[in-house]
Amino acid sequence: MQIEIKNLTKTYAGGFKALDQVNLSITNGMFGLLGPNGAGKSTLMRILVTLMQASEGEVLIDGRDIGKYRKEIRKMVGYLPQDFRFFAKLKSWEFLDYAARLGGMSSRKERRERVDEMLESVGLFEFRNRMANKLSGGMKRRLGIAQALIAHPSIIIVDEPTTGLDPEERIRFRNLLSDLGRSETIIILSTHIVGDISSTCNQMALLNEGSLIYQGTPDKLVELAKGHVWRSEVTPVQYEQLKEEVPIISTIPSGGGWEIQFVGEKPSYIDAIPVEPNLEHAYVHYMDNKLAHWNL
Numbered sequence: 171m172q173i174e175i176k177n178l179t180k181t182y183a184g185g186f187k188a189l190d191q192v193n194l195s196i197t198n199g200m201f202g203l204l205g206p207n208g209a210g211k212s213t214l215m216r217i218l219v220t221l222m223q224a225s226e227g228e229v230l231i232d233g234r235d236i237g238k239y240r241k242e243i244r245k246m247v248g249y250l251p252q253d254f255r256f257f258a259k260l261k262s263w264e265f266l267d268y269a270a271r272l273g274g275m276s277s278r279k280e281r282r283e284r285v286d287e288m289l290e291s292v293g294l295f296e297f298r299n300r301m302a303n304k305l306s307g308g309m310k311r312r313l314g315i316a317q318a319l320i321a322h323p324s325i326i327i328v329d330e331p332t333t334g335l336d337p338e339e340r341i342r343f344r345n346l347l348s349d350l351g352r353s354e355t356i357i358i359l360s361t362h363i364v365g366d367i368s369s370t371c372n373q374m375a376l377l378n379e380g381s382l383i384y385q386g387t388p389d390k391l392v393e394l395a396k397g398h399v400w401r402s403e404v405t406p407v408q409y410e411q412l413k414e415e416v417p418i419i420s421t422i423p424s425g426g427g428w429e430i431q432f433v434g435e436k437p438s439y440i441d442a443i444p445v446e447p448n449l450e451h452a453y454v455h456y457m458d459n460k461l462a463h464w465n466l
């Protein structure tokens with residue numbers, strides 16, 4: 171499978187550009203779309219699942235323009251939107267059965283088996299008879315994931331999937347997705363949480379203010395941050411000055427001052443030693459300085 175996004179621009183009513191000339195190529199495997207809130211991720215996802223039209227540019231799936239093959243594309247895609255809601259009063263299993271029917275699974279027997287299989291894999295089998303809207307927040311999220319996966323989609327798109335999940339559920343969810351990542355499937359994971367990407371995605375892109383600022387492997391991004399991450403012991407006075415100049419990513423009290431890590435160029439007025447970067451460091455390195463005081 172191949173998704174080609176070409177010169178994609180989305181201008182909302184009022185003239186706000188949520189996406190600006192985005193070019194992106196996505197192949198089989200797990201693809202992570204990372205960016206802060208407001209970057210344009212949901213807008214891009216909604217265009218990909220044909221719920222919204224781009225203002226300019228095109229999206230081709232295996233060479234076919236999604237605007238011309240909406241029906242076919244919708245059958246191929248499993249989508250978990252950020253604000254997923256249950257719109258019907260159904261039991262959990264009935265809800266999944268309904269989703270399977272929408273996804274084109276016409277055999278009742280096949281659907282029943284698949285529903286049970288999905289309930290098992292998201293850990294909801296014992297809650298199959300509970301009304302979907304009576305499940306806890308985390309369970310609803312898992313049922314949302316199950317409905318996205320049920321009809322064997324070849325493209326899976328999940329928007330901010332780990333929102334509202336506790337740490338254990340997060341890990342379970344990441345594992346569930348990476349199990350799927352082996353076959354002829356594209357999985358697109360949109361998130362503002364760096365940890366969602368690092369453990370699972372072989373390809374990624376960084377989106378900021380509607381523009382793509384990186385596309386490649388997570389490892390390559392980390393590599394590019396080498397020489398830009400530092401550890402230093404600073405006095406309170408140095409700290410006050412430094413925090414105006416560079417993103418400080420960790421602060422631990424030490425002696426009368428602070429042991430800190432920061433990203434960027436080392437100012438001459440302090441001593442610092444280079445630190446081996448990780449994906450979070452690399453993310454900060456690539457983002458605007460206005461993210462400097464983000465709490466990672």
Ligand code: ADP
Nearest residue numbers: 182183186188206207208209210211212213214
């Ligand atoms: P993300 O998913 O990365 O948080 P979104 O795609 O939801 O980003 O939003 C990108 C930008 O577009 C934000 O500034 C948001 O306020 C704006 N936006 C989103 N939807 C609309 C809309 N329907 N009309 C106008 N602006 C919108």
